Amino acid sequence: MKRWWRRQRALADFTLAALGRRRTKNLSLIAVFSLVVFVVASAMLFSAALKREADAVLESAPELIVQKMVMGRHEMIEASAVEVLADIRGVMGVKGRLWGYFYDASSGANYTFMVPEDPALTPGPGEVILGEAVPRARNLGWEGAPLFLSRRSGDLVKFEVAQVLSSDSALVSADLVLVNEADFRSFFEIGADVFTDISVTIRNEREIDTIMTKAEKLLPAARFITRAEITRTYQKLFSWREGLLVALAGAAILAFAIFAAEKASGLSAEEAREIGVLKAIGWDTRDVIAMKLWEGALVSVGAFLIGTVLAYGHVFLMGAPLFAPVLKGWSVIYPEFHLAPYVDGLQLSTLFLITVVPYMAATLVPIWRAASADPDRIMR
Amino acid sequence: MSRRPTGPVFAGFGGLALLFVAAGLHAALSTPGHAERMAASAQLVGQVGLTDLALFTEARYARHPAMADLHTAFQDNPMSFEHFPSGTFVPVTEDLGRGRLGFSEAEVSQ
Numbered sequence: 321m322k323r324w325w326r327r328q329r330a331l332a333d334f335t336l337a338a339l340g341r342r343r344t345k346n347l348s349l350i351a352v353f354s355l356v357v358f359v360v361a362s363a364m365l366f367s368a369a370l371k372r373e374a375d376a377v378l379e380s381a382p383e384l385i386v387q388k389m390v391m392g393r394h395e396m397i398e399a400s401a402v403e404v405l406a407d408i409r410g411v412m413g414v415k416g417r418l419w420g421y422f423y424d425a426s427s428g429a430n431y432t433f434m435v436p437e438d439p440a441l442t443p444g445p446g447e448v449i450l451g452e453a454v455p456r457a458r459n460l461g462w463e464g465a466p467l468f469l470s471r472r473s474g475d476l477v478k479f480e481v482a483q484v485l486s487s488d489s490a491l492v493s494a495d496l497v498l499v500n501e502a503d504f505r506s507f508f509e510i511g512a513d514v515f516t517d518i519s520v521t522i523r524n525e526r527e528i529d530t531i532m533t534k535a536e537k538l539l540p541a542a543r544f545i546t547r548a549e550i551t552r553t554y555q556k557l558f559s560w561r562e563g564l565l566v567a568l569a570g571a572a573i574l575a576f577a578i579f580a581a582e583k584a585s586g587l588s589a590e591e592a593r594e595i596g597v598l599k600a601i602g603w604d605t606r607d608v609i610a611m612k613l614w615e616g617a618l619v620s621v622g623a624f625l626i627g628t629v630l631a632y633g634h635v636f637l638m639g640a641p642l643f644a645p646v647l648k649g650w651s652v653i654y655p656e657f658h659l660a661p662y663v664d665g666l667q668l669s670t671l672f673l674i675t676v677v678p679y680m681a682a683t684l685v686p687i688w689r690a691a692s693a694d695p696d697r698i699m700r
Numbered sequence: 701m702s703r704r705p706t707g708p709v710f711a712g713f714g715g716l717a718l719l720f721v722a723a724g725l726h727a728a729l730s731t732p733g734h735a736e737r738m739a740a741s742a743q744l745v746g747q748v749g750l751t752d753l754a755l756f757t758e759a760r761y762a763r764h765p766a767m768a769d770l771h772t773a774f775q776d777n778p779m780s781f782e783h784f785p786s787g788t789f790v791p792v793t794e795d796l797g798r799g800r801l802g803f804s805e806a807e808v809s810q
Contacts, residue, residue, distance in 0.1 A: 660734030
């Protein structure tokens with residue numbers, strides 16, 4: 321064992337000395353390789369953490385949402401539908417939800433107005449509870465500053481800020497403006513007999529399908545959205561194969577794959593000569609291959625470790641500053657959130673396999689050919 | 701002891717491996733604090749009756765992807781692929797309805 325290790329260490333020494341001769345080229349290769357791993361690993365860690373966060377947080381979302389569809393679009397639903405749904409056996413509670421969007425021309429931001437379901441969180445008349453990002457968007461600098469909103473020119477509605485929600489929940493509440501039902505209806509000028517949609521609480525989760533079938537017969541024009549569908553939407557949104565990763569890193573990975581394959585598989589004349597000399601002075605084919613394996617491993621494992629460690633720091637210690645502008649897009653309001661660090665072992669192993677193994681394979685194949693050929697022919 | 705090139709390089713690898721393990725430890729140790737925060741967020745979701753994350757606030761279908769109109773992403777203009785950058789991340793909703801047509805109830809439920 322000791323002898324084996326001494327031999328391997330000698331081979332590694334030789335490999336490093338050989339790599340050192342083309343120092344700039346190899347260092348830039350490791351830098352680019354690490355950068356690609358960094359981008360992919362950041363996207364993976366970020367989306368896995370967001371996925372977990374969405375899963376945990378949306379666990380308390382309404383079990384079933386009933387929307388009215390008119391001409392393919394979501395419409396206000398009549399209050400009478402609440403009673404229709406409440407009469408279905410197995411339904412525990414039915415509540416009309418009131419929520420809508422408000423474009424604030426003075427800050428250019430979109431707010432989500434909402435009436436909380438829980439009376440404990442419902443603000444008094446003329447009061448609002450704001451999400452963490454709204455005072456930021458409006459520059460409400462001092463404590464107790466009121467919120468003025470203008471629906472059209474010449475119109476100004478004043479709300480007292482009763483509370484600003486903690487930034488701990490920014491991911492779900494950043495743009496919220498919570499008001500009571502009367503204020504909501506008068507602000508948006510809607511009648512007392514309509515809701516945005518209806519949330520249904522169900523006694524036994526396994527009955528959702530049966531209840532939906534019954535409700536579909538009673539409200540044929542409605543659309544039903546279950547909690548499972550809401551969670552699935554987010555799983556799909558943050559799936560690293562679909563949204564984030566493809567958008568962020570797809571092109572970069574492809575470019576690097578071409579670059580690495582070219583670098584690793586095309587053997588330069590100098591390298592071929594080197595192998596010829598080694599063979600001529602008595603190196604075995606096995607030694608040459610072991611040396612190249614060391615080279616591939618040092619480059620790819622090094623890049624993997626550098627890239628992943630940096631990605632972890634980027635996503636969980638610094639709050640993914642490189643992704644923020646991409647995710648932010650054109651929106652004025654963007655939640656300031658910190659994700660719970662989460663490392664998915666399977667994803668990391670996948671990343672290891674898709675970065676290290678192909679690189680080592682690409683290094684080995686041409687060497688195999690050169691190393692098994694006659695040294696005299698290679699050196700000529 | 702001769703100066704071998706593997707010495708500092710192996711030490712560097714050792715350092716990186718330590719950082720790698722430290723990242724794992726950091727993740728494990730900070731879980732309880734974050735679990736508390738997530739529980740508070742989940743409570744808020746329940747209290748207000750929220751359905752979506754406030755990650756993209758620029759368009760209706762990006763703010764509430766789970767509640768958006770069916771196929772909203774490409775609805776507005778056939779040649780406009782996407783108005784907003786966030787459209788890149790927000791895919792078409794999973795549930796596009798039952799998608800069954802028939803002349804009778806029995807035929808549809810087949």
